[in-house]
Amino acid sequence: MVAMLSGLLLAGAHGQQAVLNVMPLPANVQARDGALTVDANFSVAVTGYSEARLERAVTRFRRELARQTGLVWKREALGVAKTETAKAASGTSATSGATLTIHTGHASAAIQELGEDESYTLEVTPVGATLTAETPLGAMHGLQTFLQLVAVTPDGFAAPAVTIQDKPRFPWRGLMIDSGRHFMPLEILKRNIDGMEAVKMNVFHWHLSENQGFRIESKKFPRLHEMGSDGFYYTQEEVRELIEYARDRGIRVVPEFDVPGHSTAWLVGYPELGSGPGPYEIERKWGIFDPAFDPTNEKTYKFLNEFVGEMAKLFPDHFFHVGGDEVNGKEWDANAKIQAFIKANGLKNDAGLQAYFNKKLQAIIAKHGKSMVGWDEVLTPDLPKDIVIQSWRGQDSLAAAAKQGFRGILSSGYYLDLGWSAARHYAVDPTSGAAAPLAPEENARILGGEACMWSEYVNSENVDSRIWPRNAAIAERLWSPQSVTDVASMYARMDAESARLEWLGLTHRTYYRQMLQRIAGRSAAPQEEAALRVLADVVEPVKDYAREQLAATEPTSGTSLNRVVDAVALESDTARRFNELVDKYVAASCKDDDAGNELRAQLIRWRDNDPAIESLAQKSFLVKEVVPVSQDLATLGKIGVFAMDYLILGSQPPAAWRNDQSAVLTDVSKPNAQLLLMPLAGVQKLVNATGGATACGAK
C-alpha cells in the first residue's frame, strides 16, 4: 500500500514534499491509510436532497471519470445505467455498496448568489467514499476534487484515502473572456466553463461589447448586433443556453456592456447617442478610441434604460457590469455642447462628467433590480455602496474602494493576455499590498478576483492556450487558504491538472503541434519539424503591451494569428524546468553531475538546432522571421556549453570571458519576431557561476 500511496500522493517528479494532486488545494486535508479502488464496478448513490442539476453533475462526473481512466462502467455496459440514474433521480437509491455516496443538505438559491455555501467534506476510505455538502454547489466542487484524486497505481486506478474539509477563501472567483475583439464561438466558451468548474471558479464574466464588436442580439435595438458585429454575435437563445450551462456547473454569468467608452460598435447603428458627429464604423484596430456615449443627452439614458431592461431580464445574475474604463474624453472635449453642460452643471471636467453619467447609470441598473459592477474608473465616493469595483489598474484602487465602503474584486495582476508566468499571477493576492493593512470589515469587502482574457491576440484557435493552464494558478489563489504559496507544488499540480483539462475538450495543448505544423509546412522534413519544436518550446511572446510596440505593421482584427508568436505557450515549460535545474545545480555548488550532464545535453541541443531552422526558413515565410531567434538560441547554447565545460571540469575562465559572454547575452535578451528566449536567465546564471567568488567557481 505504501507504493500505491506514494504514487497517489506525490504531486510530481520535482522532489517537493508529498502533497495531494488537487488544484486548488483544499482548506483542510488529512491523509489516511490505503486507497479506494476505482474500477468498472464504480457506483454513485445520491442521498438527502437532490435535483436534476445534481443528477446531471453526477452523470457528467461518471463520464469524466470514464474518460480519465478509460474504464467502461459495468452496469452501463450491461444497460442498467438508466435505471440507476432514475433511482438517483428519486433520491432513494440504497447507499449500501455504492463506491461514492453523496449527501446534500438542501437546495441552493434558485438564482446563484454571491456568498452561497460552497463547502463540502470528502471522506475517502479503502471501502468507500462519502461526499457531504450543504448545497449542490458544494457537492459539485467535491466531485471535481474526487476526479483529481483518482490516479493510476500499480494495481489499477484508485483514490487515496483522505479526509478533506474544504471551502473557498473568496466568494467571487471569476474568469473574464473578451468576446468583443475576437468573437468566441459558444462551444469555446462552454469548454472554458468546463475548465472553470474543474478548478472551482464560480463567475463567468462575459465581455460582450467593444469598439470592435457588439456581440449579443438585442430585440429592442437590433441595429446593435446587426450593424455592430460583422454578423458574429450570440443570439438570445444561445445566451440562455450558456447561462444554463454555467448554472449547471455552479457558475454565475455576469454580462458586461462597456459604456460610455469602448462603445464604437454600439454607435455604428445608433450614432445619435455618440458624442461625436459620426457616422461610426466598427473599429478594426486595437487601442483606446475616441467614440463615447453622450452623457448630456437624455436619449442616452432612455436608450440605456430600455437596453439594460432587456438584458437584465436575459441575465438572471444580480450583478451587471457596465465597464466604464478608458474614456479618453476626446469626443467630449471636441463637443461644445458637452463642454457647456459640464460648466453649467459644475462637473469640473470629463471625469466629473463620467461620474455624473455613472450615477444616472447606476440608478438605471438599480431600477432593474441589479447591482452595478464597473472597472475601477467608476470609483467615486458618492455612488451607492452596493456597487462593486473591479480593480485592474493596481491594487490601490481595491483598497481605496474597501476603505470607502465599496466591495471590490481584483483583476490587476490577473490579466492572462500579458503573458506573465503562473508563478507571477500566483503571487498576487487580493488582500496583500495596499489591501494588507485593512481593517477586518474593510477586508471583508474584498470579494475575490477575476482572471481576464482580453482578445487582441487571441482567437478560436489559441484562446484555450492563453487561458490554461495558468488560470488554474489564479483559481487556486482565490480558493485556497492564503498560506498556500508553494510555487513548486503549484507547478507540479498545475501540470497534472493541465493534462486532466484535456479530457474536457480544452485544446490548450493540442493546438500547438498543429500550429507548428502549419508554420513548418507540409514539405518539412521530420528533423526540421523537430527543430522548430525545439525552438518554439523555449520562447515566449513579449510581455505586457510590448507586442503592439514591436509590431512592424499595426495589428488589426484582420491580422492573421498564425505566426510563431501566436503558437508558442505564454509560459515555456521547457525553459522553466531548465532554469529550475540551473538553480538546483548552482545551489548544489555545481557538484551534481547528473544535473550538469542534463543541462549540458540540453544546451548542446540548442547550440546545434539552427541549421535545420535555416533550411526550413527557405521553405516557409513563417519560419523565416524566427531565424534571428534561432541564431540567438544557438548563441545561448554555445555560451552555456562553454560555461558547463568550465563548471563540470572545475576550471575557471578568465573574468574577461564572463564579461564578454554577459555582453552577448544582453544582446540576446532583445526580442526578435516579438519573442523572448526564456532560458536566458539560466544561462546567465551558469556564466556567473563560473566566477571564482562563487561556490561553483571555487570548486
Place this chain on the structure above:
Amino acid sequence: MVAMLSGLLLAGAHGQQAVLNVMPLPANVQARDGALTVDANFSVAVTGYSEARLERAVTRFRRELARQTGLVWKREALGVAKTETAKAASGTSATSGATLTIHTGHASAAIQELGEDESYTLEVTPVGATLTAETPLGAMHGLQTFLQLVAVTPDGFAAPAVTIQDKPRFPWRGLMIDSGRHFMPLEILKRNIDGMEAVKMNVFHWHLSENQGFRIESKKFPRLHEMGSDGFYYTQEEVRELIEYARDRGIRVVPEFDVPGHSTAWLVGYPELGSGPGPYEIERKWGIFDPAFDPTNEKTYKFLNEFVGEMAKLFPDHFFHVGGDEVNGKEWDANAKIQAFIKANGLKNDAGLQAYFNKKLQAIIAKHGKSMVGWDEVLTPDLPKDIVIQSWRGQDSLAAAAKQGFRGILSSGYYLDLGWSAARHYAVDPTSGAAAPLAPEENARILGGEACMWSEYVNSENVDSRIWPRNAAIAERLWSPQSVTDVASMYARMDAESARLEWLGLTHRTYYRQMLQRIAGRSAAPQEEAALRVLADVVEPVKDYAREQLAATEPTSGTSLNRVVDAVALESDTARRFNELVDKYVAASCKDDDAGNELRAQLIRWRDNDPAIESLAQKSFLVKEVVPVSQDLATLGKIGVFAMDYLILGSQPPAAWRNDQSAVLTDVSKPNAQLLLMPLAGVQKLVNATGGATACGAK
C-alpha cells in the same frame, strides 16, 4: 519562383520524385510555371449552375482554407462575407478578379446515384484559378484538390500553377463503420465523413445492427432499439441529419441491417422471429454467434417487409445492405421444424436455406425500390442481377460474381481493423488477382471497394486513429489510375494529408498523447513519459485476428480500451522510417555514414530506454504489462548497436555471432501484451548485413 515551386511540388523529404501533394493523385496533372498566391484577399466566385449545397461547400472550403493557413479573409473581417455569399447564391457574382472561379454545368441527381459524373478540371495560374465541373460533385472534389495544393512558401501561402483533369477510376469508393459493436456518436461519424470528403470517397456504409447492438430507432418496431441497444442508438432525426450531412459532401449513405445472422440484438425484443427457443440477450462477447432469424417462419418476412419499408423511406440511397455473413447454422440445426422445412422444400442444407431466405428478402428489398447489397455469402446464381456482392473473404468471390453477371465491391484487403500497413492495403487492387483476367464487360461490374472499420477494439476515443491516415491509401487506390503505385510517394502524401485531416477535427493524432498520459499517470516524470513514448512509437498491435487469440481474459464490450495496445498506432511511422533507412543504408553497401550514425543513435535510444519504463511500471499497472516489450526493445537496440559498430568500422563478427543474434531476434518476434516490435525487421537486416558474403560485410 523555382524555390517556391520546389516547396510546393516536393511531396516530402524522402527523396522520391517531385510530385503534387495531392491524395488521391489525380488522373492527369500538368505542372505549369509559377504559383498562385493565397492571402487575405482570396476570393471565390461561383458561375454557371449553382445550388445551396454548392454554396455551403464554398463556405466550408473558405473555412477550411482559413484553418489550414490561419488567414483572416479580408472581406469577412470587414463584414461583407454575407453579401458575397448572397451574391454567390444568386449565381451572378462577377468573376473578374476572383482568385478562384468555379463553373458548374448542371445539377447532379436529386438522390446521388452510382456512377454520376464526378469529374472536374482545375487550372491554377499565377493570376487565378478556374475549377470546372459538370456537376456539384465534381466541383466539390476539385475544391478538396485545391485545398491540398495550398502550401506555405518562402513568400506566403500559395498553390502551384498546374492543370489537373481528374475523375475517379471506380464509382463506388466507400468506408464502412461498425456502429454495432461499439456505438459511435454522431459527431464522430460526421468528422469521418469530413475525412472521406477530403480524400474523395463517396459511400458511407453504416453498419447499424449487430449481435451487440441494434443502433437505430424503429418507429414500427420500437423494441428493436429499446431492448437491443442499451440506450445507445441513433434517432431517425439524427439519421436524417447524417444523410444530409453526407449528401452535402457528395457522399451516399448505404445502411446495413445484417440478417439472418449477426442478429442477436434484434431478437432480444422479438424472440418469436428467432430460430432458437429464446429468450435472447444482447451479446457482450465478440465472435460468431448462434442466433439467427427463422427463414421458415412467414412472420419473419412480414416483419422484414415492414421494417425494410420503414428504413427504405428513411434512407434515400438506391442500395440497401442486408449483411448475410457468418451464419453458423447452429440454431437451424437444432430446430426440428426448420430441418423438416429444409427437407420438405428440397433445400439440401443450411446454405440452401439461406439462399431461400435471400431470395425472399431480395424480393422485399426490390418491392421497396432498392437494390440489395450483401456480403459474399449471399452470392447464389439464381438471384436477380441487380444485387451487389461485397467481397470480404477474398478476391475470388468478386471475380466469380462478375463472371456470373453480378456487380461487386471489394473489401477483402481493406479491413482497417486488421492492422495492416497502408502499403499492404495500397497493394490490393479490385481488378487484380482473380479479377485480372476478366473480360471487359465482367470487369465493368467491379464497382470499386470499401474500407471496413469493425469495432471490437475501437471506441470513440481511438476510432479515428484506426481509420486514418491509412484509409487515405485505400481512397487513392479506388480513385487514382491503376498505374499509381509508388509506395514512397503514397506515404509522403499520406503524411501530409494526415496533418491536413486534423484541421477537420479528426483526432487520429491527438488522442495518442492523451492516452499515453493516462497510461503513464500524473506522477510520471517527464523522462518517464518520454520513454513511454519512445516505446509506444515503435510497437503495433498484433495483426489480423491475433488479439482474440492472445487475450488473457476473453474481451467483451465491457473491456476497457485503455491499454498500450489500444493507444499505439496500427502502423508505426517511426519503425517504418527506421526500416526504410536500414534498406537505404544496406543498399548503399553501408557506406552512407550519415545514415549509419542516425541508425546507431536511434538504436542507442532503444537500448537505453528500459530503465525509465521499469521505473514507471512501479507506478502504473498499464505500464507494467509492457515491461517485457520494453526489455525486448532494449535487446533489439543492443543487438542493433553491435551490428552498427561492425558495419561502421567495416569489421566482421564471427558467423556464430550472427546466428546467436538471429536466435534472440526470433524470441523478440513473439508478441507481448499483444504488441509487436516493428523495428525488428530492420535490425535483422543489419545483423545479416554483417555477413562476409554481403556488400557491407565485405567492406
